[in-house]
Amino acid sequence: MAMNPETQKHALQQLLLHVSNYSNYYKRIFREHHINVDAIKTVDDLAQLPFTTKDDLAQYNDDFLCVPKSRITDFVTTSGTLSDPVAFYLTDADVERLATNEAQSFQCAGGTESDIYQLMTTIDRRFMAGLAYWMGARKMGAGMIRVGPGAPFLQWESIQRFSPTVIIAIPSFIPRLIDYAIANDIDFRASTIKSIICIGEPIRNPDFTYNELGKRITEQWDVKLYSTYASTEMGAAFTECSEGKGGHLNPDLLILEVVDDEGKAVKSGELGEVVITTLGVEGVPLLRYKTGDLCHVYHEPCACGRTSPRLGPVVGRKQQMIKFKGTTIFPPALFDVLDAVKEIDLYQVVVSKNEFGNDEITVVLPMQLQTSAFKENMHSLFKSRLRVSPALTFVTAEELTFRIYKQEKRKPEKLIYI
């Protein structure tokens, strides 16, 4: 995935020309900031441009669109965990770019044309990624079984019927899949699955060892896990190679910056906010878009031979930072503690404000765990891992399943704000 810097420079200049001609949003920004687009020639020159934020994108959504709506092939929305979903528009060329990204992403994760993928995410519901996976597998010459989310019975029936080699799933679904196999005498260890493409949730700690979820899967099942980090805004993915040392940037499709609170690039190995500039996008191209995601960045060449920068797991989202009893916590740290407890297979973290405007955290768990011994164990586990212990409440497993796997939502809701 090494790219000639001249090619990336050319792609950047094409992008600047495109947005200065067709994006009402960037035309206004360039005018207001007195920016001479012709003076921006290299990736380093990008620093002359202001950042684009999530709020800008939400507030001026359709001003970002660079083509008439009659040219749109696919209409999608972002997931909107913290805010209303934002609309994204893909032209035919954008859909093709997405397919290229995903084919290269699968190849980075060891995929070949002889693989058969089983898709355990939704392909509709205005979700970009599901469509991208299908097109990427097709472009690579591989096969795909589109089972969709949930439905453990149908997942195992499809695995036994079609012998897929790779699963694409939200990793927290995999323990449920294993539990179902155990409960129904399915010999999952003898299945044809050799690897899992894990989307949406981290499976590693910042030092690249498996986190509790990653451990929980690999201690039971001899499969290789590949982490990916992607978003609708990027229309591209950072995917791990077999080294498992962070997701590789695809420099044909994105320019990556990782910045500190002052907007300055952090050094290799340091934590910062991921900022992306999309290359080759027609519909909704973005310049210096601040994702809100906090990752470590690594610029050293990877043992796999690729020289593109790598991103470690998402430590948290800037807007999801919780200040709880004087301690700063990101939701993934709470998930990691909960994933470490074998008895817990369902949970929901509820973040709210108390009467003084301070953050409160409540973990909702299934009723059958409600014993004083369990509560005491959880309290000391949270104390030792995070220094603070959230409140625990218990509801029936049916109620909890209903709250997490809402029909109208594309992803399980492990975290909610009220």
Ligand SMILES: [Zn+2]
């Ligand atoms: Zn690598």
